[in-house]
Amino acid sequence: MITADVTHRFGGFTLDVSFESSGPVVGVFGRSGSGKSTLLSAIAGVVRSPVARVNVDGVTLADRPGGVWLPPDKRGLALVTQDPLLFPHLTTRGNLTYAPGADAALTSDRGRQIVDVLRLEPLLDRNAAVLSGGEQQRVALGRALLSEPRMLLLDEPVSALDGELAREVLALLLEAKTTLGVPMLFVTHRASELLALADDCLVLDDGKLVAQGPPIDVLSRPRDVGVAKLVGVDNLLRLRVVEHDERAGITHLDLGAGLRLASPFCAAPVDTLVDIGVYAEDVILCRRAPDATSARNTLAATVTSLDAIDREVLVGLELGATPIRVRVTAGAVAELDLRLGEPLVALIKTTACHHLSERR
Amino acid sequence: MITADVTHRFGGFTLDVSFESSGPVVGVFGRSGSGKSTLLSAIAGVVRSPVARVNVDGVTLADRPGGVWLPPDKRGLALVTQDPLLFPHLTTRGNLTYAPGADAALTSDRGRQIVDVLRLEPLLDRNAAVLSGGEQQRVALGRALLSEPRMLLLDEPVSALDGELAREVLALLLEAKTTLGVPMLFVTHRASELLALADDCLVLDDGKLVAQGPPIDVLSRPRDVGVAKLVGVDNLLRLRVVEHDERAGITHLDLGAGLRLASPFCAAPVDTLVDIGVYAEDVILCRRAPDATSARNTLAATVTSLDAIDREVLVGLELGATPIRVRVTAGAVAELDLRLGEPLVALIKTTACHHLSERR
Amino acid sequence: MTNAEIGVVLLSLRIAALVVVVSIVPGVLTGWLLARWRSPLRFVVQGVVMLPLVLPPIVTGYVLLEALGRQTWLGRAWHELTGTHLSYSTTACVVAAAVVGFPLLVESVRLAVLGVDERLEVVSRSLGRGRSSTFLRVTLPLALPGVLTGAVLAFARALGEYGATMVLAANVEGQTRQIPLAVAALLNKPGQDAAVTRLVVMSVALSFAALLGAAACSVWQRRRRGAR
Amino acid sequence: MTNAEIGVVLLSLRIAALVVVVSIVPGVLTGWLLARWRSPLRFVVQGVVMLPLVLPPIVTGYVLLEALGRQTWLGRAWHELTGTHLSYSTTACVVAAAVVGFPLLVESVRLAVLGVDERLEVVSRSLGRGRSSTFLRVTLPLALPGVLTGAVLAFARALGEYGATMVLAANVEGQTRQIPLAVAALLNKPGQDAAVTRLVVMSVALSFAALLGAAACSVWQRRRRGAR
Amino acid sequence: GSGDEDGLVVYAAASLTDVAEKLVGGEGRVAVGASSALARQILEGAPADVFVSASNHWVDVVAGAGWAAGEPRVLARNRLVCIAATDSALVGVLPGDLAAALPPDARVAIADEGVPAGEYVRQSLAATGDLAALRPRLVGQADVRGVLAAVAGGHVDAGFVYRTDALASDRVVVLFELDPTTHAPVEIVGLALTAEGVELLATWSAVPARAILREAGFGVGHP
Numbered sequence A, B: 001m002i003t004a005d006v007t008h009r010f011g012g013f014t015l016d017v018s019f020e021s022s023g024p025v026v027g028v029f030g031r032s033g034s035g036k037s038t039l040l041s042a043i044a045g046v047v048r049s050p051v052a053r054v055n056v057d058g059v060t061l062a063d064r065p066g067g068v069w070l071p072p073d074k075r076g077l078a079l080v081t082q083d084p085l086l087f088p089h090l091t092t093r094g095n096l097t098y099a100p101g102a103d104a105a106l107t108s109d110r111g112r113q114i115v116d117v118l119r120l121e122p123l124l125d126r127n128a129a130v131l132s133g134g135e136q137q138r139v140a141l142g143r144a145l146l147s148e149p150r151m152l153l154l155d156e157p158v159s160a161l162d163g164e165l166a167r168e169v170l171a172l173l174l175e176a177k178t179t180l181g182v183p184m185l186f187v188t189h190r191a192s193e194l195l196a197l198a199d200d201c202l203v204l205d206d207g208k209l210v211a212q213g214p215p216i217d218v219l220s221r222p223r224d225v226g227v228a229k230l231v232g233v234d235n236l237l238r239l240r241v242v243e244h245d246e247r248a249g250i251t252h253l254d255l256g257a258g259l260r261l262a263s264p265f266c267a268a269p270v271d272t273l274v275d276i277g278v279y280a281e282d283v284i285l286c287r288r289a290p291d292a293t294s295a296r297n298t299l300a301a302t303v304t305s306l307d308a309i310d311r312e313v314l315v316g317l318e319l320g321a322t323p324i325r326v327r328v329t330a331g332a333v334a335e336l337d338l339r340l341g342e343p344l345v346a347l348i349k350t351t352a353c354h355h356l357s358e359r360r
Numbered sequence C, D: 001m002t003n004a005e006i007g008v009v010l011l012s013l014r015i016a017a018l019v020v021v022v023s024i025v026p027g028v029l030t031g032w033l034l035a036r037w038r039s040p041l042r043f044v045v046q047g048v049v050m051l052p053l054v055l056p057p058i059v060t061g062y063v064l065l066e067a068l069g070r071q072t073w074l075g076r077a078w079h080e081l082t083g084t085h086l087s088y089s090t091t092a093c094v095v096a097a098a099v100v101g102f103p104l105l106v107e108s109v110r111l112a113v114l115g116v117d118e119r120l121e122v123v124s125r126s127l128g129r130g131r132s133s134t135f136l137r138v139t140l141p142l143a144l145p146g147v148l149t150g151a152v153l154a155f156a157r158a159l160g161e162y163g164a165t166m167v168l169a170a171n172v173e174g175q176t177r178q179i180p181l182a183v184a185a186l187l188n189k190p191g192q193d194a195a196v197t198r199l200v201v202m203s204v205a206l207s208f209a210a211l212l213g214a215a216a217c218s219v220w221q222r223r224r225r226g227a228r
Numbered sequence E: 001g002s003g004d005e006d007g008l009v010v011y012a013a014a015s016l017t018d019v020a021e022k023l024v025g026g027e028g029r030v031a032v033g034a035s036s037a038l039a040r041q042i043l044e045g046a047p048a049d050v051f052v053s054a055s056n057h058w059v060d061v062v063a064g065a066g067w068a069a070g071e072p073r074v075l076a077r078n079r080l081v082c083i084a085a086t087d088s089a090l091v092g093v094l095p096g097d098l099a100a101a102l103p104p105d106a107r108v109a110i111a112d113e114g115v116p117a118g119e120y121v122r123q124s125l126a127a128t129g130d131l132a133a134l135r136p137r138l139v140g141q142a143d144v145r146g147v148l149a150a151v152a153g154g155h156v157d158a159g160f161v162y163r164t165d166a167l168a169s170d171r172v173v174v175l176f177e178l179d180p181t182t183h184a185p186v187e188i189v190g191l192a193l194t195a196e197g198v199e200l201l202a203t204w205s206a207v208p209a210r211a212i213l214r215e216a217g218f219g220v221g222h223p
């Protein structure tokens, strides 16, 4: 359980965030420069914000201007900054055992597990200043975990780690949360990390909280263009409302060239524009329209581009007059024999069309 | 066209890499601490390696111990380090125009495009020392691009950027490669970046070059346990050879409990153990075995775990006595009504089973 | 070297060493304060600390004598405590040299602390180490080159201190006659150039040894942390 | 203040300012060299630089007199070049004070350069800036607090310099009699305490002004780069 | 002066600062310092026209090195006295009783070895047999002005200075004079180093100059 109410100004930038979350793991998501790191610093108490009310599990750590201001070392919040900031005059071991009591923690079973997962064993007696980027990030994380904090504040804890290691470190954090009950506030840029680890998710934009909720909700049903852009909803469409079918719970939107898209019912009047988000994965491609399908939208489409990315292919389509992107596997491309200019059928479920409320 | 032959020692770590690549964009892939950053430093000439032969597009930049050693400022290789290392006493603009000639470059069309894609406009007159992590990374990249180098050396250039921005920055780099013909050597942890940008790929492990080739080959057909682990092949199986079927080009492997896996033919004698990699995405799950399928392996399986990660679900299966992981969409889970302990059928194409040569 | 000269050199060494011992703690604390304290008041403190540098040494000597002489409150308190007079004693030599060398120590420490990344101190605090623990475990070790330089400068300055010492401690054989006082006395007489040279060479050798000791110390610290 | 005193103060100010002007470039270069040069030979250079600190000032004065006096090769060369004698002139005051203050300047710069992240210099090189351009654009601005501190220390030390100046420049009214020499002369006369106090206060005020100027300069630099 | 554009330069011992400046008046400038330092500077070619010292010692060295433009000339004589603070309990003490009259941890200031005043006093104390008893109490000062300041400030119990110095301060009293027969005569010696210096030195035998010296407490006239 964490509640925080923070206002902090830097020149032109103002962070003004107030939230309450039952956690235990809260993800912080937002574009570069949106104030994620600043929020963590303010909660950790390492910057003095004019307004800062922070309460973790019922303990008031700060209440300004109310007059309460625990110094950072009394808060028990281990902050792992974006830059690992290891103590350059100490070895890895020296860094890991830096916090009071961490000496004992390192030799405990738990400590050994941390060292193991973070692969710190071969680094223990190396000078921290000469470690590689990823090694430093792991040591910083280990140092924070071994300080046995009341709460962990993690700023992109796995950004410098490769896929395998990142997965394992996330698993370690997940375990810390479940077996030790350490609550966390962590910043990430990747939706997958959020989904894997967070129970609750804050989305920041330009210093403001623009969304909060379970990650799956925030990510899969973004209610906001900003959030949708952020989480990578691939198709953001601005379409005209053609007609409402209240009974069926459907609003029909104009795709141009006579094509219509059935979307969930919305209140926007006919002929106004609405914003719709469609994930590239949620579009199914077929050579011919299937006989029977649960998908309400069976739309004629033309292939306009094919880009291989990773083991997937991004297919550009024209639906009526509207371009959309669809992500399919390389196998599907071969199977469907996709080529530029080919006609196709795109299947889109009504529920895959997300209405977005416009901001700004 | 870049050729490099570098040997560098740090205490217990030795980098010893020799490669030749026609580029123009060479990706460097490898686990944390494998020597990627060291390789870049050696090529840039910012560390003095005992052996260092570097030749870019026919220009010899270093030939030690042969006696040639261009200082870093004469090499024309812009190095973007993992830590952005902005000049803290300058503004963003001061950093961007730091290199000789960068002043003019900034005001050119190209310069304006760089500023645009990297979203540097609002940062131009801010002090570089107070930028956020992602902002710093963008400025460092812009600074290098504006120095109009002979070649770019990029160390995880988008690790601190969110999905959308990372995609755009990669597109910018792609364009730099195609329109300006700037060759690049770039380090990354993410397969998708490699696939999007690199023409050639080096895989490092423990200071050695363990694989080189087009990214798609190296990533999708890893020939090596190390590489497979690295690129995230989810199932690494060590199975006993049961029998060979040379005509069909198949080697049957023992999954335990009487089950067999048909894999591409390999030379390993019967009863020896071989390593097989299977991507979690390459396994198809069905309620019942289909009537006809191109997949040679139609295997009875039991669900042992279900973990939601991202908008996907990782399904743990027991195939005979062998545990494997399969990645499916949340939709599929609902559709198939997957539950723990349920029996299922797993379809695996023979070609989805990758033989890995054992190293170490 | 004559026995008297050896005595002079040993006394000098003792005084310079005591200067370092006595001033290192206040010097480091003051330097730290000046580096980290944001208040404009710090300039006043800095100005006061720098006084002995800018004052002609004789003036510093007279100021100290006025403050610590046996007629003064402080001088009497010292007499009560120790039974001896502060002025014209070895202690006076130490005080004079310590005061004159203090700005050098403080400014060295200040500069070195300015070079320590404050974010490391922030991390230390967030890991549960208080202000003083952070100072001892992070700031001080990282500022060590400055502390060592400051100590060497103060040591060297003590070996060369004449003006303030002459006034506060005067030239009392065996008690206050360190190298510069002895040299001054010798220079007053013609034909003592050889003795002067011997003493000066010793003084240079001592400070060079201190310099090398400090260098070794910082190399050792860097070696210990396995850096390049 | 009498006209003579004003003259003394102005002379002091001129000398101290000249000391800074003359020694800043070699001081900064030497400090940089000592910070970045890996060879053990640097300790020898450092030892030599530190000599004027450890030598009793009078001895420094005599060494300089031996080197630059009218009878010497250097002294004659100077006379050839300028038509004036180096010793016993205002120039001699500047030389004496510059030599005595040099170690303070050098050590300040050295410490500050040690605090500059070498990786920034590496980045600068890789962006196509050569060694000297990197020094001017990266190292020097980042080491500015040390350069300023060094300049202030050298300035203050020049204001307080007595021993070496007295020997090399002698105490000649109007030409070499700066504040400390004037104070010494006044102390030799009875009943001049008020004049001594006036001069000392002026000297303190000058150095405090220098301190504030340097602080303003570094605040301005920090402000210009918009830091916290 | 000696090749210098702007007037004569007189090098005078520190203890003569005041009187030297008065003697020179507007005709030149005075450089003051320890006799030893001045002499060494002259030996190094300092642009001095006249060297005024409180002892023959360094004058002989300078003359011996060939820098003299004339004969050394005794300008005045001085005497040595023992002084104490005006409120001192020592007032009235007899020369031989000083050591015994001093309180247990008392200090006696004396000009340093090599400084003329210091040498004369040590000579005298040795001759009267008081040196051994006083030696542990002696506090060497850079010059007689240092002795005077230490006594006047109450930092020492007694000190030995020239009579002229004692007269210049109202915070000290003379306890007794040292017997002039127990030490070499205290002579203020002038040495001309240039032709202009010879002329200047000659004027110091004239009446106005002698008045200045006498006013300062020096003994003038023919021995």
Ligand SMILES: Nc1ncnc2c1ncn2[C@@H]1O[C@H](COP(=O)(O)OP(=O)(O)OP(=O)(O)O)[C@@H](O)[C@H]1O
Residues within 6 Å of the ligand: A010, A011, A013, A030, A031, A032, A033, A034, A035, A036, A037, A038, A039, A082, B130, B131, B132, B133, B134, B135, B160, D228
């Ligand atoms: N000390 C400071 N002074 C002035 N501005 C600052 C300071 N620290 C941060 N900022 C600005 O405040 C904004 C928010 O910064 P913050 O570091 O919180 O962003 P972030 O969300 O962590 O971004 P990123 O994902 O790039 O790390 C940025 O625009 C940044 O430039």
Ligand SMILES: Nc1ncnc2c1ncn2[C@@H]1O[C@H](COP(=O)(O)OP(=O)(O)OP(=O)(O)O)[C@@H](O)[C@H]1O
Residues within 6 Å of the ligand: A130, A131, A132, A133, A134, A135, A160, B010, B011, B013, B030, B031, B032, B033, B034, B035, B036, B037, B038, B039, B082, C228
């Ligand atoms: N200056 C140094 N002194 C000693 N060892 C070093 C030094 N620099 C790097 N190393 C070691 O060399 C190895 C390779 O480091 P490098 O930075 O090249 O790794 P990397 O592949 O870039 O890893 P990461 O992905 O974590 O950044 C690491 O084990 C590191 O600790």
Ligand SMILES: [Mg+2]
Residues within 6 Å of the ligand: A036, A037, A038, A082, A155, B132, B133, B134
């Ligand atoms: Mg951040």
Ligand SMILES: [Mg+2]
Residues within 6 Å of the ligand: A132, A133, A134, B036, B037, B038, B082, B155
């Ligand atoms: Mg790296």
